[in-house]
Amino acid sequence: RKVDTPLLAAEGVSKSFSGLRAVNGVSFAVTPGEILGIIGPNGSGKTTLLNTLSGALAPSSGTIRLGDTVLNGLRPYQIARLGLARTFQLVRVMPDLTVAENVAAARLFRGAPASMRGSAESAGDLLDLVGLGAMHEAPAGDLTYIDQKRLELARALALEPRLVLLDEWLAGLNPSELETGIALIATLRDRGLTIIMVEHVMDAIRALCGHCIVMNAGSVIARGAPDEVLADPKVIAAYLGG
Numbered sequence: 189r190k191v192d193t194p195l196l197a198a199e200g201v202s203k204s205f206s207g208l209r210a211v212n213g214v215s216f217a218v219t220p221g222e223i224l225g226i227i228g229p230n231g232s233g234k235t236t237l238l239n240t241l242s243g244a245l246a247p248s249s250g251t252i253r254l255g256d257t258v259l260n261g262l263r264p265y266q267i268a269r270l271g272l273a274r275t276f277q278l279v280r281v282m283p284d285l286t287v288a289e290n291v292a293a294a295r296l297f298r299g300a301p302a303s304m305r306g307s308a309e310s311a312g313d314l315l316d317l318v319g320l321g322a323m324h325e326a327p328a329g330d331l332t333y334i335d336q337k338r339l340e341l342a343r344a345l346a347l348e349p350r351l352v353l354l355d356e357w358l359a360g361l362n363p364s365e366l367e368t369g370i371a372l373i374a375t376l377r378d379r380g381l382t383i384i385m386v387e388h389v390m391d392a393i394r395a396l397c398g399h400c401i402v403m404n405a406g407s408v409i410a411r412g413a414p415d416e417v418l419a420d421p422k423v424i425a426a427y428l429g430g
């Protein structure tokens with residue numbers, strides 16, 4: 189395999205809701221080990237696009253491939269077992285279970301194919317990695333907001349994914365938490381994880397993403413290195429509602 193063979197490729201992906209083209213012919217590729225940023229103003233189609241990648245929504249047209257496997261038509265759990273995991277914009281941990289139980293439950297879901305991929309990292313190692321090493325026995329519902337986000341990330345990592353979709357994972361963090369969160373995502377990348385992040389925090393996009401795509405009204409209006417696209421007049425106009 190060539191080094192730059194995409195891990196995930198979207199070709200001409202569209203999704204309409206009763207006539208509204210929420211996502212309109214979007215194409216992009218993510219190479220292994222990179223972080224792709226997806227940015228754009230509210231309502232531009234970012235969440236809908238993520239939902240087509242994870243199988244929560246079926247694309248109206250276009251093709252999505254993970255490696256050589258076409259994902260179109262697969263159920264979300266099948267896509268997760270192929271190695272594509274996601275976090276949600278609203279934290280979805282199970283509040284009555286402990287932190288460790290939350291990770292164990294995610295692991296159960298993993299199924300055989302993914303577990304063949306390599307040695308499983310223990311739940312404890314994963315919790316250490318995300319910064320919850322001291323919290324194993326705490327009820328998840330007692331965690332602070334950032335710790336619930338850490339747990340959600342650990343749950344996604346428990347699937348031993350090849351690719352993780354982060355849906356505004358940094359939203360709602362204060363400046364010092366943001367710094368911690370950015371460092372954690374950088375650590376995951378440095379460990380070889382491939383990441384697609386939808387994010388409004390432009391400092392994070394600049395710090396983390398090799399390249400990004402900018403969406404507006406369902407279409408990609410710019411793509412490239414963060415500093416280039418954020419200086420693009422088309423992008424500035426889109427954010428100003430132009």
Ligand code: ADP
Pocket residue numbers: 205208210228229230231232233234235236237
């Ligand atoms: P973003 O994540 O960039 O804020 P979304 O993907 O949430 O954008 O929304 C894109 C467009 O699709 C918006 O106009 C939104 O109102 C519309 N939309 C999203 N989900 C649905 C749905 N389930 N049914 C109808 N319209 C939707």
